[in-house]
Amino acid sequence: MNTDLSNMGNSTNSNTFNLKKSLAIYLKKWHWFALSCVLAFGVFYMLLRYTTPLYSAFAKIMLISETDKASPTAALQDLAPMANNANAEVEDEILVMTSRGVVENVVKALNLNxxxxxxxxxxxxxxxxxxxxxxxxxxxxxxxxxxxxxxxxxxxxxxxxxxxxxxxxxxxxxxxxxxxxxxxxxxxxxxxxxxxxxxxxxxxxxxxTPLDIATNNLRNLIQVYQSNNSSKVLNMYLEDPIPAKARDILNQLIKEYDTYTTQLKNVRAKNTANFIDSRVELIASDLVSVDDSIVRFKTGNKLTDVTSEAGQFLSSSVENEQALAGSKTQLRLLNYMDESLGSDNSFQPIPSNIGMGDPAISGLASKYNELLANRQRLLQSAGEKNVVVVELDRTLNSIKESLRQSVNSSKKSLNIQINSLENQSSRINSKIYSVPGQESKLRGIERKQGIKESLYLYLLQKREEAAINLTATAPNLKILDEASDSGSPISPNKKMLYIAALFLGLIIPFIIIYVADLLDTKIHNKEDLENELKNISVLGEIPTVKDGILKDGILLVEKNDRSILSESFRIIRTNFDFVRRGRNVTAYDNVVFVTSTVNGEGKSFFSINTALTMANTGKRVLLMGADIRNPQIHNVLNDILKVDVNAIGLTDFLADKAIATANIINTYTVNDITIDIMFSGKIPPNPAELLMSNRIKEVFDYASEQYDIVIVDTAPAMLVTDTLLISQYAGHTVYLTRAGYTDKQVLNFARELHATNKLNGMMLVVNDVNQSNFGYGARYGYYGKPQKKGFFSRKPKA
Structure with missing residues (x-):
């Protein structure tokens, strides 16, 4: 029984995260979310209503590479100036397509400025x-x-x-x-x-709009991108309030890009043709010059064909050498013959063929040898003085002389022939020696001629190809999908906007509530109080109510009252009795002080209604106004009781010893409930000193003996010392806090009072609690009171 009421809920007062409790903070303010959502939907509806819708247009094309042999510029790829240019990458073509020149042509064509x-x-x-x-x-x-x-x-x-x-x-x-x-x-x-x-x-x-500004605006709107990294397919995208305009822009962009690239190819082909023409003319002149060089070389060297003439020179050289060798041989034979003839009267035979090719010498030599043979036979039978022999000698000498003359003549002729042959051999050899140089020079000239001629023929062929390309240009792109629009607006997206409206409608109050809760330092219900002040009994919560009997701004309970306010005080009364029975208080057990930290937390409201609730059970109850600095009980009940403002009270008793305790207590009927009240009396200049007088004990002794319950409305404990001065006469103390008003930091004072036992039997009550904040999710109401049914729970009568 000594266990405080707060300890009974310690298992639920854990500091661990409670999802249900966290959600309850937001669910109890559902109307905020509902209102925020309605406002958000309204704002977004107006936004949709007065926002120009945007439509999207799409187109898809495929680029045709210039490396394709079907491309008109493929014929130019073999040319040295063109071969160095790498084929344009797809990214480069995208930049060309969205370049200022192409887009500007679109603006001009559609008059978009x-x-x-x-x-x-x-x-x-x-x-x-x-x-x-x-x-x-x-x-x-x-x-x-x-x-x-x-x-x-x-x-x-x-x-x-x-x-x-x-x-x-x-x-x-x-x-x-x-x-x-x-x-x-x-x-x-x-x-x-x-x-x-x-x-x-x-x-x-x-x-x-100026053309450059219109062009830049359109360039920023057009989007061109690859279907994938390795694809030559380009997707084109544009958003505009007018679908037809967006389609026309994309189609015109494709047309202008194709025209631009075609013109670029034609310019390149034309420039290439002009370049080829100039090169053809230059190479033609070079070729004529080379031909003239060959003519001059052959004319100067008296050549027609160096190779064939070189062969003829070699053949002539061999024949000339052979003839020279034959002539020299004949000359040697003639010299031998000349030596063989000897002197006169010396007769020696000579070779019969000594004359070689000369028939006269051969004939004379044969006749000489024949006569010499006859002489040899005659000498065998006759002497040298023989007439016949002498005659033969004379004939032989004559032949020998003729033969000698013929030999000398032939030798002269042969010497002349040999000199001629030697001179001719020198000329032939000189020509033979000059042939390699002439052939090298001629080959160099002919090589230039061949190069110029082959290049000339090649350029003539390329000139014809370039001329064909100028008249037959292949397409630069292939249109896969012509421009088409989305059919329905893409912006504003109604579905997404309404989702965003719902999101904002929920998140804004959520943030406000979360930040407010994060910055909130006030207590709001019993749970908050128990978390701040553990091991102190919490008797209950007094809800904020709008119905009941209102007296000077204060709600008062009635006799047999079934209101939420009365039920809350009955619960507090029951819990107080339970705590009271669990405590062993010998003196002033029936005296209950009501105090708080600061003013404005509802002490007088609580004291009056607690006294009425206690008296409603048939007990003798005394309501004592002990807040002599700022008395409120008289102000609250004055309209009902019509009490004289100068009526004597507690301060009068403390100041005047002639006044008896019974004289300052009067019986009143409030809402058909009989209750004794001791007003605080006139406001004294020295309240603390009055409360320290000995007569204060007489008041509490008398009240404790004469009444079942004494409810004492005291001053705020933290602001003044009055309550602590008379706290010894309290058997129990109800420390009042107010939801949304009492700061959690201020409760440190209450914690200190409880720790130092400056207030006897300290118990807690939370006043002015919003019903949505009741601890443990409780709801006050009379058990037997008919419940209100919602619209959907109503059933038609049979």
Whole structure:
């Protein structure tokens, strides 16, 4: 029985995380989330309502590589100047496609630098293609492309409209077809519709944007990317409020890119053809020069064919050497013959063939040898003086002389022939020796001729190929998917926006509640109090109620009251009796002090209602006002009891010994409940000294003896010392805290009072607790009171 009520719940007062409790903080404020979601949905609905939707357009193309042999520039890849250029990578082609020049051509082709808008009450909508008015600018395109101009047209009748440059300026009344002067030139506005009256009441805005700005804006919107890293397929993407405009831009971009690359290829082919032509002319002149060099070389060296003539020279040299050797042999034979002839009258036979090829010498030699043979026979039979022998000698000498003359003549002839042959051999040998050099020079010239000739023929072939490429250009790309739009808006995404609205509607109050809870240093219910002040009994919670009997701003319980307020005080009364029975208090066991840390925590409210609740059980109850500095009981009950403001009370008793205790106690009926009340009396100048007088003990002794329960409303314990001065006369002390008001740091004072036993029998009560914050999720109400049924729980009567 000595165990405090708070200890009974220690197992639940753990510091561990409690998911249910954490969720309860947010669930009890569900209306915040509901209101936040409604507001978020409303804001996002208005955002969707007044946001211009965006549509997406897609296109897909495949690049055709220039290395493909079907490509017109493939014929140029073999040329040295072209072979050094690497084929463009896909990333480079993407940069070309989104380059300023290509996109600028798209802007010019679609006239995107001039925009038409129809004016609405809040939003304006861009017009595309179906533009009901026609504007003719009397200015050059080059000037118009640099203009930044905006003007408004309000059609007032079938033939007139109001024109203004600035939205807030006074308009000018202009007729359709009338020339309007501007700073960049003049313009004429005419209606396109056959029935101009249908345009009456229409408001238009025309925006002329400089070409470079329009180009940059479009470049930032166009997205071109590869299907994958190794693919030549490009995906093109664009977002625009007008689907048809987005499709036209992508299709025109493909067209302009194809035109640009085709022109680039044609320029390259044309430049290549021009380069080939210039090279052909140069090489042709070089080839003529080489041919002239060959002619001059052969003419100067009297050559037709070096190889064949070199063979002839060798053959002639051999024949000449053979002839020279034969002549020298004949000369030697003739010398031998000349030696063989000897002197006169010496007769020796000579070779018969000594004359070689000379028939005269051969004939004389044969006749000489024949006569010499006859002489030899005659000498065998006759002497040398024989007439016949002498005659033969004379004949032989004559033949020998003739033969000698013939030999000498032949020798002269042979010497002349040998000299001629030797001279001819020298000439032939010199020509033979000069042949390698001539052949080397001729080969060098012919080599140049061959190189020039082969290059000349090669360039002629490439010139024909380049000429063909200029007239037959293969496609640069293949369109896989023409531009098509998404069909439905991609932005704003209604589904995602509503999800975002739901998210924001939930997260904003969640953050607010979380931050408020994180920064909150107040107590809110019994659990908070038990966590701060352990081992101190908590009698209960007093809920915040709106119904009941209100007296001067204070709710008071009634007799047989079944309200939530009465039930909460009954629970406190029951818990107090339970704690009281568990304590062994000998003196002043029936005296209960009611105090708090600071003022405003509801001591007087609690004291009055506790006294009424106790008296409702038939007990004799005394309500004592001991807060003599700031008495509140008199103020609360004055309207009901009509008590004289100068009525004597506790301070009067303490100050005047002639006043008896019974004289300051009066019986009153509050809400049909009889209760004795001792008011605090007049506010004294020395409250602490009065409470320290001996007469204070007489008051508590009398009250303790005469009443079953004495409820004492005292001053705040931390602000003044009054309560501590008389705390010895309390058997029990109810320390009051207020939800959302009492700071947790202030409770350190209560913890100190309990630790030092400065207040006897200290118990805790939480006042003004919101019903959603009740500890343990409790709800107060009378058990037998009919319950209110929700809409869905109602059943129709049978």
């Amino acid at each position: 001039v925009q038409y808008f129809t004016q609405g009450r809040i939003l304006e909508q861009e017009l595309y293609k179906n533009i009901p008015i026609d504007i003719n600018f009397i200015a050059s395109d080059s000037l118009l492309y640099t203009v930044d101009f905006n003007f408004y047209i309000d059609v007032t009748s079938a033939g007139n409209f109001e024109y203004r440059v600035y939205e807030d300026e006074a308009p000018k009344n202009v007729a359709f077809g009338q020339t309007i002067k501007t700073h960049f030139g003049s313009m004429v506005i005419t209606p396109k519709a056959n029935d101009a009256a249908s345009l009456v009441g229409s408001d238009f805005r025309v925006q002329i």
